[in-house]
Amino acid sequence: MAQYILRKLLGAVVVIAGVSLLVFILTRVIGNPVDVMLPLNATAADRVRLAHQLGIDKPILTQLGEFITGVFHGNFGESWYEQQPALSVALERLPFTLELSGIAMALALIFAIPLGVLSALRPRSLLDKVTSTLSMFGICVPNFWLGLVLILIFANTLHWLPTSGVGDWRYLVLPAITMAVLPLGRITQIVRTAMLEQLREPYVVTARSKGLLEFWVVVRHALKNAGISIVTMSGWELGRIIAGYAIAIEAVFGLPGIGSLVVDSIGQQDFPLIQALTFVIATCITLINLLIDMTYPFFNPRLKFK
Amino acid sequence: MANLTVALDQSVDIRDSRPRFYGLRRLARKMVKDRLALFAFIFLILIFLMSILAPLISPYDPTTGDIFNRLKAPGVSPGHILGTDALGRDMVSRLIWGGRVSLRVGFITVVFSSAVGVFLGLLAGYAGGKTDTIIMGLVDIQFAFPGMLVALVFVMVLGPSELHLIEAFAFNGWMVFARLARSLVVTFRDGPMVEAAKAIGVRPIKVMLKHILPNILAPITTLFVLEVARIIGAEAMMSFLGYGIQPPTASWGLMIGEGRTYFPMAWWLIIYPGILVAATVLALNVFSNWLTTAVDPLQKGQSG
Numbered sequence: 001m002a003q004y005i006l007r008k009l010l011g012a013v014v015v016i017a018g019v020s021l022l023v024f025i026l027t028r029v030i031g032n033p034v035d036v037m038l039p040l041n042a043t044a045a046d047r048v049r050l051a052h053q054l055g056i057d058k059p060i061l062t063q064l065g066e067f068i069t070g071v072f073h074g075n076f077g078e079s080w081y082e083q084q085p086a087l088s089v090a091l092e093r094l095p096f097t098l099e100l101s102g103i104a105m106a107l108a109l110i111f112a113i114p115l116g117v118l119s120a121l122r123p124r125s126l127l128d129k130v131t132s133t134l135s136m137f138g139i140c141v142p143n144f145w146l147g148l149v150l151i152l153i154f155a156n157t158l159h160w161l162p163t164s165g166v167g168d169w170r171y172l173v174l175p176a177i178t179m180a181v182l183p184l185g186r187i188t189q190i191v192r193t194a195m196l197e198q199l200r201e202p203y204v205v206t207a208r209s210k211g212l213l214e215f216w217v218v219v220r221h222a223l224k225n226a227g228i229s230i231v232t233m234s235g236w237e238l239g240r241i242i243a244g245y246a247i248a249i250e251a252v253f254g255l256p257g258i259g260s261l262v263v264d265s266i267g268q269q270d271f272p273l274i275q276a277l278t279f280v281i282a283t284c285i286t287l288i289n290l291l292i293d294m295t296y297p298f299f300n301p302r303l304k305f306k
Numbered sequence: 307m308a309n310l311t312v313a314l315d316q317s318v319d320i321r322d323s324r325p326r327f328y329g330l331r332r333l334a335r336k337m338v339k340d341r342l343a344l345f346a347f348i349f350l351i352l353i354f355l356m357s358i359l360a361p362l363i364s365p366y367d368p369t370t371g372d373i374f375n376r377l378k379a380p381g382v383s384p385g386h387i388l389g390t391d392a393l394g395r396d397m398v399s400r401l402i403w404g405g406r407v408s409l410r411v412g413f414i415t416v417v418f419s420s421a422v423g424v425f426l427g428l429l430a431g432y433a434g435g436k437t438d439t440i441i442m443g444l445v446d447i448q449f450a451f452p453g454m455l456v457a458l459v460f461v462m463v464l465g466p467s468e469l470h471l472i473e474a475f476a477f478n479g480w481m482v483f484a485r486l487a488r489s490l491v492v493t494f495r496d497g498p499m500v501e502a503a504k505a506i507g508v509r510p511i512k513v514m515l516k517h518i519l520p521n522i523l524a525p526i527t528t529l530f531v532l533e534v535a536r537i538i539g540a541e542a543m544m545s546f547l548g549y550g551i552q553p554p555t556a557s558w559g560l561m562i563g564e565g566r567t568y569f570p571m572a573w574w575l576i577i578y579p580g581i582l583v584a585a586t587v588l589a590l591n592v593f594s595n596w597l598t599t600a601v602d603p604l605q606k607g608q609s610g
Contacts, residue, residue: 011446012450014447015447015450018447018451019451019452019456022456027459027463136591137584139591140539140587140588141584141587142539142542142543142546142562142580142583142587144562145542145546145562145583145584146580148562148566148576148580152569152576156570239452242452243452243454244454247455247547248543248546251547262455262458263547266458266462266549269462274459278455278459281452282450282452285450
């Protein structure tokens with residue numbers, strides 16, 4: 001058990017280090033922020049001074065060395081625009097995105113599991129067809145566009161909900177729905193497929209023939225065994241929300257999460273902040289993956305962490 | 307002589323046992339039976355034709371504006387069926403040219419990512435051992451990568467352009483092909499066909515490309531179509547954020563991004579391009595689903 005966790009943690013560290021190194025190489029070796037930060041008519045002396053101030057005139061290996069030592073002290077340098085430690089700027093925005101993606105994920109699961117299970121119980125029924133079609137739509141509609149359409153309908157035309165910004169719960173309704181649609185579609189499909197597979201298994205026949213209520217056959221036996229694929233897909237989707245969907249959706253709704261910070265920091269070429277953001281996001285994803293792996297033995301005790 | 311006939315017979319058997327594409331006519335018959343797939347296919351052909359023929363069928367130049375015809379609603383201004391945008395450019399023309407960009411980015415990206423991914427997957431599956439461990443380790447790392455974030459940083463550093471977008475996406479997309487190819491190769495690697503090829507001294511690279519690759523082409527084709535759909539969606543998102551296709555070029559995602567400022571009053575600016583992105587991605591998905599069941603009857607019923 002301890003060995004298994006250790007190996008997984010090691011893998012997580014490799015991934016986080018890989019992403020950080022890649023971003024470091026991209027930004028320090030290829031990019032040049034001085035061009036962006038200074039006006040076009042800046043003199044050569046100005047450029048040299050700024051480069052020195054930012055510490056990007058040192059040899060690249062020295063920069064890398066400083067960066068790695070910094071990371072071990074939890075120090076990613078100061079954000080060039082906010083004049084504060086980059087890591088704390090990034091972490092400040094994280095809770096909002098986690099809250100929003102948590103709500104979206106809960107919303108997706110609440111609908112996806114019953115819909116997927118019912119479709120699998122009655123394949124080719126009307127419910128199944130409607131569910132399949134809708135989940136297909138959910139997967140294919142670009143979610144940033146869906147967000148704009150929802151704003152158009154529910155905020156600008158019907159005036160039921162605010163268009164964008166932060167405030168009470170009403171400000172979270174449209175972003176959460178927008179964010180939930182894609183995972184909802186994907187998880188519904190995976191629940192249906194996994195349940196269809198499980199319901200064909202002989203243990204279901206056994207459970208039924210011993211007189212167990214159909215509800216318990218489905219929930220306690222089939223659904224539990226389908227759990228691994230469902231949890232895996234949900235975890236992936238949560239990772240995709242944090243590292244992908246949040247970027248566009250927070251921009252659409254003007255929300256102060258980590259996603260909109262990604263867009264801002266990239267627009268400003270704020271290298272330390274971008275570096276801190278990729279670190280935070282990569283850590284979130286690997287932690288989620290790790291948590292998913294931890295749940296496997298609950299669904300299938302044979303998988304005892306080998 | 308007798309031995310030779312036996313060998314020939316066997317080779318015929320092995321050929322027949324592999325899951326390959328049905329005859330074209332049979333595929334066509336299946337397509338007509340499946341209404342949804344048929345619609346999707348027809349839609350895709352229309353989008354393709356539209357993109358290829360853009361210079362011929364586009365009523366206006368997609369990048370030239372008309373100050374006196376700004377933000378005209380659909381149907382208001384004669385000659386602009388779907389209206390005009392904030393610079394007075396014709397929506398129909400921009401939608402037609404935008405499709406060209408989306409399809410181009412989607413296909414070129416996936417051609418590259420699938421070529422690299424399939425080759426590495428074949429190599430990993432066929433060679434096994436250390437090669438396998440290293441390649442699949444890289445694949446695992448890539449799967450855990452925040453792809454969109456890395457693509458954004460990549461495009462920011464190199465400067466937003468279509469080429470850099472394609473590079474960033476291809477870099478983030480090869481591993482799905484590698485994983486699929488490897489899993490398929492492993493089932494073939496120890497089969498009689500590969501053994502026979504090895505026994506008569508065929509070079510490993512030739513075994514991989516001529517004997518294994520054709521047998522795993524069907525599932526890879528369906529993944530190819532799915533990936534094109536995914537990249538078209540991703541291109542739309544990047545262009546929407548301003549880090550993809552740059553103005554004044556028309557791209558569906560960019561049109562949505564540009565229309566955002568005006569959309570409460572001018573809904574047509576974002577509705578049409580969004581519908582086209584969604585419909586194209588949907589059609590590719592439906593087509594890919596159909597292809598899966600059509601070329602591999604064992605999968606029948608899985609997609610409902």
